[in-house]
Amino acid sequence: MTLRTTLLLMLAAWGSDMRGRTVLQKNAYFMSKLLGEDLGFRPHYYGPYSPKIEYALGELRGMGIVSESVSVFGIADAAGFQRRRYDYSLTEEGEHVANAIRNDRKLEYEALESAVKKIRQAGGNLDYLSLAVAAKTHFVISGGDSSLSEKDVVDRADGLGWEVNQKQVGQATEFLGRLELIARD
Amino acid sequence: MHGFIELAKEEWDLVDTPVFQRLRGIRQLALASLVYPGATHTRFEHSLGVAHVAGRMARKLGLDTDAQKLVRHAALLHDVGHGPFSHISEEVLEVLNTGTPSESSLPIHEVIGHRIISSDQQIGRHVSPADAEQILAVLNGSADTTILTQIITGPADADKQDYLLRDSAACGVEYGAYDIDRLHNTLCAINDDYDTYMAFTRGGIEALEQFVLAKYYMNSQVYSHRVRRITDAMILRALQLGTEVDQIAFLRDAFLYSNDDDYLRHYLSCDDMRIVSEARSPSWSGTWFARLFARLTERRLLKEVFTIPVNDLSPDSLRAWVEGVEPGTKKRIEEKVADILGCEAECVILHEYAVGWSPRSSESDIQIHDGNAGSPFSESSTIFNTVEGALQERWLAVYAPRDNDESAAARRLAASQHDRIKSEIETEIRRRAGGGP
Incomplete structure (x- = not known):
C-alpha cells in the first residue's frame, strides 16, 4: 500500500477527529511499531517525526480527501501570539474512498483497526x-x-x-x- | 549573492575535483531559461552558496570548529550526485529503475550521491573514509546530532535559503527575497540530554513568515510556472523514451542504475551540455529523444491543453489517485487523448503536480524557542496555514502539441474536447480500479 493509503485507512479506523499534528504523528509512530512498518520516522524535538507522513497528509488534503480545521487557543504569551491546533478528519469524498479501499483490502484494514483499538485502549x-x-x-x-x-x-x-x-x-x-x-x- | 565567499584550503581542494567542477554543467533550473532567460545559473555556484550559508548558521548556533567544518563539507558536496537537468534526472532514475534493488531504502539519486562521496578517488584524496561517513550521516539524517542535518536538509535549511535568493535573482523576479540576516540573527539551539535541535527565537517569526511567503511565491510563479512544467515534462519524456524505446546506449548506461564500478563513470559523463549536444547528433536523428529535444531547443513546446484540480475528479477516480495510478493507466490515458487531438501519443504527457510541496519543505515543525520551551511555528504563525494549504493543492494537466493551430484561440481546446478528455481520464482510472464499464 502507498503511504497515503495507509494514512487514509488509519484516519478511517480512528473514526473521529485526529486532534493536532503532534497527536497524528505520534499515533502514526505507535501504529508503525505495532504493525512493524517503517513509515520514515526520525529524531525531532517533539519526538519521532516522519516527513513522509506529513507529505502524505498534504497530498490527501490537496486531493480534498482529508480536511484540516484550525482551533485557536487564546493568547500564548505577552507578545500576543495565539496558539493553534490543527485537527484532521475525512471529508465526504474521503469516507467514500476509504470505504472502497477498505472493502478491497480487508486484511490490511483489520490490522490497522486492531492497532488503533490497542492504542485507544492503552492511551485513553x-x-x-x-x-x-x-x-x-x-x-x-x-x-x-x-x-x-x-x-x-x-x-x-x-x-x-x-x-x-x-x-x-x-x-x-x-x-x-x-x-x-x-x-x- | 552573498558577497565574498571564503573557503578553507581543504574546501578549495574539494571544489577543484572533477566531480565538483562537473556541477558547472548542470543548470539549477533545467530549461527554465526558456521562460526566464537569465536562469542559466548552475549547481556549482549554488553549492558554494549553500556552504557559505551553512557555515554562517553553524557559527551562529555555536557549533565547535569540527562540527562547522563537517557542515560546510556536507553542504559543498550535497548536490554532487545531481544528474543532467537536476531534479529531472531524479525522476528519470526513479521511473526507469522501479523494482531495481538499490543499496538502501534511499531514492536512487541519493544512493548515487553517496557512492560518489564515499568512492570517488579525487574526493578521497581530501576526505578520509571516516569523514566521508560523517558527511553522509549528515546528508541522510543519521548524524549523532540532529542539528547538523537540520542545517543542510530541513525546513529552513541552508539549501533552501540559498536557492530562493539565487533563483529569484537569476530569474529577474523579487518573489524569493527575504531577510536572511534577520533569520540568522534569530537562530538558536535547543538541547536535551540526548540531542540538539535548531530553533528560532520568537523575534524570528516574521522573518520565518517572510521566508515561507518567498517559498510560496517562487513555487507558484517560477518553479510551477506552466511553461517550466511543460519543459521539465518534455525533458523527462525525451530521456525516458531515449532510454526505453530508442535504446540509446549512453542514456541506458547513465540512467539504468547498476552497482558495478563502471556505472558511476557513465553517469558522471553526462551533464546538460552533453545531452543537448548528443540530441543534435546525426546518430540519433529521427529518435524520440532527438525529436523532443529539437522541440525544446527550437522552443516549439507542447501546450497545456487540459487542467483540472484532482479533487474535481469523481470519488471513484480519486480512489485510484490515492492508491497510485499505474504507469500503464497513464499511458492509456495519453493514447486516448492523442486520438482526440489527432497527434502522436508519445508527445502527449499526463502530469500530476502540486504547486510546491515536498517532504522536506514543511515549516510546520520548525521550533520557536522563547527561552523556556519550544513550540511549533505552525502554532504561532498567522499566515502559515493559508500558505501551506495553497502549496498542497494537487492538479492534473495534459500537455500536447498544437503546432497546426495558428491562433491562441484555436489552440485552446473546445469545451467538448475538454469534457471528452475528462471523461476518458475518469473512465480509464475507474477501469483500473475495477469499477468502470
Missing part, C-alpha cells in the same frame, strides 16, 4: 505532550538505551522545558507498557 485521552514524551522515550529505548527509568523520563521532559508533571509522565510510561512496547516492572 493522553494529551499531546504526554504522547510526545511516550514516543520520544520509546524512540530512545528502541535505539539502544533501555536503562531509562521513569525519573529519567521526568528529567528529560524537564530538560526540554516541557511543563509535564510526574503524573503525565507516569501515564506515558504506563501507556507504553500497555502497548507492550516496553517491559513494565
Whole structure:
C-alpha cells in the first residue's frame, strides 16, 4: 500500500477527529511499531517525526480527501501570539474512498483497526505532550538505551522545558507498557 | 549573492575535483531559461552558496570548529550526485529503475550521491573514509546530532535559503527575497540530554513568515510556472523514451542504475551540455529523444491543453489517485487523448503536480524557542496555514502539441474536447480500479 493509503485507512479506523499534528504523528509512530512498518520516522524535538507522513497528509488534503480545521487557543504569551491546533478528519469524498479501499483490502484494514483499538485502549485521552514524551522515550529505548527509568523520563521532559508533571509522565510510561512496547516492572 | 565567499584550503581542494567542477554543467533550473532567460545559473555556484550559508548558521548556533567544518563539507558536496537537468534526472532514475534493488531504502539519486562521496578517488584524496561517513550521516539524517542535518536538509535549511535568493535573482523576479540576516540573527539551539535541535527565537517569526511567503511565491510563479512544467515534462519524456524505446546506449548506461564500478563513470559523463549536444547528433536523428529535444531547443513546446484540480475528479477516480495510478493507466490515458487531438501519443504527457510541496519543505515543525520551551511555528504563525494549504493543492494537466493551430484561440481546446478528455481520464482510472464499464 502507498503511504497515503495507509494514512487514509488509519484516519478511517480512528473514526473521529485526529486532534493536532503532534497527536497524528505520534499515533502514526505507535501504529508503525505495532504493525512493524517503517513509515520514515526520525529524531525531532517533539519526538519521532516522519516527513513522509506529513507529505502524505498534504497530498490527501490537496486531493480534498482529508480536511484540516484550525482551533485557536487564546493568547500564548505577552507578545500576543495565539496558539493553534490543527485537527484532521475525512471529508465526504474521503469516507467514500476509504470505504472502497477498505472493502478491497480487508486484511490490511483489520490490522490497522486492531492497532488503533490497542492504542485507544492503552492511551485513553493522553494529551499531546504526554504522547510526545511516550514516543520520544520509546524512540530512545528502541535505539539502544533501555536503562531509562521513569525519573529519567521526568528529567528529560524537564530538560526540554516541557511543563509535564510526574503524573503525565507516569501515564506515558504506563501507556507504553500497555502497548507492550516496553517491559513494565 | 552573498558577497565574498571564503573557503578553507581543504574546501578549495574539494571544489577543484572533477566531480565538483562537473556541477558547472548542470543548470539549477533545467530549461527554465526558456521562460526566464537569465536562469542559466548552475549547481556549482549554488553549492558554494549553500556552504557559505551553512557555515554562517553553524557559527551562529555555536557549533565547535569540527562540527562547522563537517557542515560546510556536507553542504559543498550535497548536490554532487545531481544528474543532467537536476531534479529531472531524479525522476528519470526513479521511473526507469522501479523494482531495481538499490543499496538502501534511499531514492536512487541519493544512493548515487553517496557512492560518489564515499568512492570517488579525487574526493578521497581530501576526505578520509571516516569523514566521508560523517558527511553522509549528515546528508541522510543519521548524524549523532540532529542539528547538523537540520542545517543542510530541513525546513529552513541552508539549501533552501540559498536557492530562493539565487533563483529569484537569476530569474529577474523579487518573489524569493527575504531577510536572511534577520533569520540568522534569530537562530538558536535547543538541547536535551540526548540531542540538539535548531530553533528560532520568537523575534524570528516574521522573518520565518517572510521566508515561507518567498517559498510560496517562487513555487507558484517560477518553479510551477506552466511553461517550466511543460519543459521539465518534455525533458523527462525525451530521456525516458531515449532510454526505453530508442535504446540509446549512453542514456541506458547513465540512467539504468547498476552497482558495478563502471556505472558511476557513465553517469558522471553526462551533464546538460552533453545531452543537448548528443540530441543534435546525426546518430540519433529521427529518435524520440532527438525529436523532443529539437522541440525544446527550437522552443516549439507542447501546450497545456487540459487542467483540472484532482479533487474535481469523481470519488471513484480519486480512489485510484490515492492508491497510485499505474504507469500503464497513464499511458492509456495519453493514447486516448492523442486520438482526440489527432497527434502522436508519445508527445502527449499526463502530469500530476502540486504547486510546491515536498517532504522536506514543511515549516510546520520548525521550533520557536522563547527561552523556556519550544513550540511549533505552525502554532504561532498567522499566515502559515493559508500558505501551506495553497502549496498542497494537487492538479492534473495534459500537455500536447498544437503546432497546426495558428491562433491562441484555436489552440485552446473546445469545451467538448475538454469534457471528452475528462471523461476518458475518469473512465480509464475507474477501469483500473475495477469499477468502470
